[in-house]
Amino acid sequence: MAGIGFELRRLLRKNTLVGLIEAYAYAGVIGSGPWVFSIVGILLVGIFSASVVVPSYLVTQFQTSVTYLVAGSLILTGFVQLAFTRFVSDRLFEKRKDLILPNLHGLLLVVVAVASVLGTLALFLLLPGQALVYRLLMLAGFTVMCGVWILTILLSGMKRYKAITVLFGSAYVIIVAASLLMRPWGLAGLLGGFVLGNLVLLMGMWLLIVREFNPQGRLIAFDFAQRSMLYPSLIAVGFLYNLGIWVDKFMFWYFAPTSEAIIGGLRASLIYDLPVFLSYLSIIPGMAVFLVRIETDFVEFYDKFYDAVRSGGSLEYIESMRDEMVYSTQQGLGEIAKIQTLAVLVTLVAGPSLLNALGISQLYLPLLQVQVVGAGLQVGLMAILNVFFYLDQRRIVLILCVQAVLLNIVLTAFTQYFGAALYGYGFALAMLITLCTGLALLTRQFNRLEYETFMLQ
Structure with missing residues (x-):
């Protein structure tokens, strides 16, 4: 155990009310940081842009688009999140730290390739006839967010919660600022700010991991795909857990009495989505x-x-x-x-x-x-x-x-x-x-x- 465990114990050893409050406040921010920054960031962009972006429904289209990007990328990367975390843990136990970074690059290559293919298909099936810039930004956002979740789960497995929170916080400050600066360009501007912020987040996490594992030898490897190192149960768990969290949202999005078309084939449930975000x-x-x-x-x-x-x-x-x-x-x-x-x-x-x-x-x-x-x-x-x-x-x-x-x-x-x-x-x-x-x-x-x-x- 490392990272947050040591920090929490240090705060709790003070054996004071202040130390107890500090420990729980620290854990609350670290544990829920990515969730909170994501939700608050999207809401802030919508609130600040509502009176500027014309027509106003473009803000709703932006928030719906981002929600689909988050849901789709989480469900897709669920297949590999836990399995790769186990691969990394086993290599660290074997003191084969040199294998982690090349295999991370190999996994990112596979995930980005799959996300690009599926994302391209989705552009034709769900977003036919939409503006080319918007469709390209959706594809870029989907592939970047898939990479973000891969690196997030790796850093979580390393107990680097504090670094994750700082990076997510910084990235969503950039997202809010960039989206507000580019909001005169309407939907493309709002979505461009979101993609830019997540790209910065992806690069920041990658640099942190490179610094941690000190690249040497091979640049790309696919050892994680060897049959002896695969854990089918973890592959299934990662996918099913994320699906279980999102499936009711999809059902409300595509249940006619509770949903409405927002942009292309993307639908939203105004009666269901806002309470979910706030909860x-x-x-x-x-x-x-x-x-x-x-x-x-x-x-x-x-x-x-x-x-x-x-x-x-x-x-x-x-x-x-x-x-x-x-x-x-x-x-x-x-x-x-x-x-x-x-x-x-x-x-x-x-x-x-x-x-x-x-x-x-x-x-x-x-x-x-x-x-x-x-x-x-x-x-x-x-x-x-x-x-x-x-x-x-x-x-x-x-x-x-x-x-x-x-x-x-x-x-x-x-x-x-x-x-x-x-x-x-x-x-x-x-x-x-x-x-x-x-x-x-x-x-x-x-x-x-x-x-x-x-x-x-």
Whole structure:
């Protein structure tokens, strides 16, 4: 463990209220930085451009275009994000650091090539007849964002959360500034600012990784594609997790009663999208608790447990460390539940004022409240999946991701059939049921931990 774990422990060792507040504030910013900067940046561009860009619907077209770029790039790169992170972890364990950068270049080459082909097809299928500049910017934005997510997951695996946050923050400052400067050019100007900022982000992360791994020898390699180094379960999990998060949004975008055509074949759901964007701002406190508990308490006892197993520690000590792992997980999930419950209560009280301040109708309030609950449940599910990854239970993670996707599709379709009063409940219930399943499986896994550690090796 490195990076944020050491920093959080340093702050917590102060054993003061100020140190505790600093630790949780630091973890909140680091953990949810990319989400927050992305959402706030897109909203700011829209707010500042609404009175300048004429006609005003171009702002909506920009925000919809960017949303599709984010969703599409996340789902596509989901196939390789976790698998490549495991490849990097294995090479670091083998002290073969020299293999990482060439394979990163090879993966980027493959991802950019696939993204370019799929993006080009999408231009003809979804955006026929649109301006050439707009279509080229969409293609450029899609390929650049695919590269951004690849480098982001690699830096996350290296525990370089602080660097990710600083880079995302700087990039979205550039995006907002560039978009505002180029907004007289309408949609092309707004989208050009977005692509420019993400290109700067991509280059910044690449330079950071090059500095970390010090290039030597081969420039490009494809060792990660060898059969012995592929993890099909991780490939499936990465894709299914991102699909599970976005599938209900796509269903609302292409469900006629809740959507409208925005540009070309791209549709949006004005009744669904704004509450979703705002609800993800509520995950900041939950992400703070998630990082503090996972990167300090749980990992500390996880390391002690497996160090004792490898070094021949006493059974009593091993069982004690197992109990501490269980307790730290319970504490972390309990604190996430408490803090996200508080976020729901704040939404209930301050939601009307927030919507008024943003010029949004009060009709969105019930859906916003449901989405805040769903986002909080998603944080809890992320915590459980992370624990399963530490325990190397990829099959269980795959089962949970499949369940989340199927439940989200079925329950969202159910709510769409029965009308607006149930909108948003499909995603929230899917997260709740999957979270409960994860808790049951995690309890069973902890009860069997010593047996599986010693008897199944």
